[in-house]
Amino acid sequence: MDINNTGYGLTGGIHSRIGDKLDRLSKSLAVGNLYTNRNIVGAVVGVQPFGGHGLSGTGAKAGGPLYMTRLYKYNVVLDILGDNDSARLDLDNIVAKLQKNSILSLASISVITTVVEQLNQYGFINKIIKLEGPTGESNTLSFRARGNILLLANSLESLVIQALYAKAFGNQLVLLASNQYIPAMRDIFGDILVIADMASTKYHVIMLSYEYDLSSDAATTVANLPGEIRLIDYEYNGSYEVASLVSELSVSDNLTATGGNVELMSIIDRV
Numbered sequence: 351m352d353i354n355n356t357g358y359g360l361t362g363g364i365h366s367r368i369g370d371k372l373d374r375l376s377k378s379l380a381v382g383n384l385y386t387n388r389n390i391v392g393a394v395v396g397v398q399p400f401g402g403h404g405l406s407g408t409g410a411k412a413g414g415p416l417y418m419t420r421l422y423k424y425n426v427v428l429d430i431l432g433d434n435d436s437a438r439l440d441l442d443n444i445v446a447k448l449q450k451n452s453i454l455s456l457a458s459i460s461v462i463t464t465v466v467e468q469l470n471q472y473g474f475i476n477k478i479i480k481l482e483g484p485t486g487e488s489n490t491l492s493f494r495a496r497g498n499i500l501l502l503a504n505s506l507e508s509l510v511i512q513a514l515y516a517k518a519f520g521n522q523l524v525l526l527a528s529n530q531y532i533p534a535m536r537d538i539f540g541d542i543l544v545i546a547d548m549a550s551t552k553y554h555v556i557m558l559s560y561e562y563d564l565s566s567d568a569a570t571t572v573a574n575l576p577g578e579i580r581l582i583d584y585e586y587n588g589s590y591e592v593a594s595l596v597s598e599l600s601v602s603d604n605l606t607a608t609g610g611n612v613e614l615m616s617i618i619d620r621v
Contacts (some may be wrong), residue, residue: 357577361385363388363392384601388602399414404577405577407514411600453538462511468561472519483602487603493595494599496521498552499553500545502556503558504562508533508585524553
């Protein structure tokens with residue numbers, strides 16, 4: 351969409367009585383806050399968590415459940431549990447692939463098994479949370495995959511852990527062409543996007559392990575990339591910040607727009 355190509359994505363507004371159009375646009379607009387059949391200002395903390403995408407924001411939404419995690423010294427486990435299994439990691443399949451041809455030691459496999467079990471506690475990808483708000487208004491918060499995640503680590507174990515974090519939230523894995531573990535990573539995870547160098551624009555977040563030395567030249571290259579600001583998710587004690595791996599969408603819908611005729615919202619958009 352031309353709107354998404356602007357690079358900015360703070361708020362969006364839609365005015366329509368056709369429910370199908372509202373649903374379609376809400377899924378395709380790359381904005382942080384979407385308002386339907388109402389004005390696009392006046393976000394309330396805890397009702398419409400506020401923050402954008404691309405050039406309009408990089409972090410967790412202010413007033414949302416992920417925001418407080420940015421203030422902790424340590425990466426924390428989020429208490430946003432759900433019953434959505436869309437991005438659950440298949441532990442048995444992953445371990446079987448790791449054991450194939452002794453790709454990793456038993457000690458490394460044990461560490462990775464623990465990581466998988468922890469990540470499978472999360473259940474909020476594609477989950478819609480209903481937020482309390484004024485009468486006549488529907489307010490929801492949902493979580494989506496951030497996109498392409500560039501993995502930077504010196505060991506296969508560290509790369510696998512990064513990949514598990516990225517895949518747990520539905521993201522695409524990205525590796526540099528110079529990475530010696532590309533064949534092994536493809537054997538474990540399948541599809542891997544390979545880019546020539548850090549100057550590529552085909553990634554949204556960098557996951558950086560503690561032992562990886564990101565040179566000042568590489569960091570400058572990332573900072574000068576056109577378009578959105580690339581996040582760097584640093585490892586701390588073997589874990590990563592989940593807020594960097596998802597994007598949030600807050601939708602505020604004026605339910606009174608039908609004028610009392612709820613059948614209007616079930617009309618299929620033919621345009």
